[in-house]
Amino acid sequence: MIENKVDNKNKIITYNISEIVPYINWAYFFYAWSMNGKAKDAQLELRSEAEKLLADMEGRYHTRAVFALCEANSEGDDIIINGTRVPMLRQQKVIPGKPNLCLADFIRPASSGIKDTIGLFATSVDAAFTSNNEGDPYQRMLSQTLADRLAEATAEKFHEDVRKKYWGYATDEQLTIKDLLAERYQGIRPAVGYPSIPDTSMNFLLYELLDMKGIGINLTESGMMVPHASVSGFMFAHPQSRYFDLGKIDDEQLVDYAHRRNKPVEELRKYLASTLLKK
Numbered sequence: 627m628i629e630n631k632v633d634n635k636n637k638i639i640t641y642n643i644s645e646i647v648p649y650i651n652w653a654y655f656f657y658a659w660s661m662n663g664k665a666k667d668a669q670l671e672l673r674s675e676a677e678k679l680l681a682d683m684e685g686r687y688h689t690r691a692v693f694a695l696c697e698a699n700s701e702g703d704d705i706i707i708n709g710t711r712v713p714m715l716r717q718q719k720v721i722p723g724k725p726n727l728c729l730a731d732f733i734r735p736a737s738s739g740i741k742d743t744i745g746l747f748a749t750s751v752d753a754a755f756t757s758n759n760e761g762d763p764y765q766r767m768l769s770q771t772l773a774d775r776l777a778e779a780t781a782e783k784f785h786e787d788v789r790k791k792y793w794g795y796a797t798d799e800q801l802t803i804k805d806l807l808a809e810r811y812q813g814i815r816p817a818v819g820y821p822s823i824p825d826t827s828m829n830f831l832l833y834e835l836l837d838m839k840g841i842g843i844n845l846t847e848s849g850m851m852v853p854h855a856s857v858s859g860f861m862f863a864h865p866q867s868r869y870f871d872l873g874k875i876d877d878e879q880l881v882d883y884a885h886r887r888n889k890p891v892e893e894l895r896k897y898l899a900s901t902l903l904k905k
Contacts, residue, residue: 719873
């Protein structure tokens with residue numbers, strides 16, 4: 627592991643592949659190959675081939691994380707991060723006896739007069755990791771699916787390092803890999819494009835606040851990250867913070883969200899198409 631402090635806020639960590647392999651969630655790897663529920667022998671054979679490829683890549687390629695711990699407060703459903711307003715969406719999925727959550731709920735309100743902290747992060751894998759098997763479709767798919775898992779596993783590993791060392795709100799944490807994959811740690815790290823932040827245009831705001839270029843990430847016009855094997859999002863330390871599924875939102879919330887993002891409604895409608903209620 628190599629640490630590099632880019633500025634007063636951004637820190638980049640470079641990991642060897644061998645440091646990340648223990649954090650891979652193999653269930654998602656098998657899912658990508660449509661092998662969930664398949665014979666164990668077939669899964670073991672595929673995993674063996676994957677682990678051989680990972681061993682061959684050791685020392686040649688690396689994974690990286692960039693993160694920043696920033697002062698923050700909430701105002702309604704917005705989070706103010708270093709003076710930048712980051713609007714969030716409130717959960718519409720009704721769960722009896724449970725509140726409708728918003729990520730802003732896990733940050734101290736500005737009215738409290740007390741500054742809170744939020745984490746911003748991105749992880750990625752060396753782009754060349756997937757570029758050496760163009761003539762072999764099987765090896766190309768193997769390297770691509772492994773790169774996706776490595777990016778996610780890097781997020782798992784570095785989030786553990788953040789909790790125990792850099793942010794240090796859980797210095798005494800003693801969890802197994804199984805515990806980590808079951809999300810038994812304090813705090814959450816919701817990622818852009820996942821159920822609580824379905825709007826991938828949120829990456830444009832993160833790109834302004836975080837040195838994603840420092841680990842080789844660029845954005846397409848639609849806010850997708852390149853390399854594809856990348857993850858971005860936020861970190862919350864609140865003991866009661868938890869992951870949630872936003873559910874479907876209606877036009878009223880879409881209009882409100884567009885107003886808070888200072889974006890045209892129709893532009894955000896494209897990003898949130900799969901999240902909108904059908905008319």
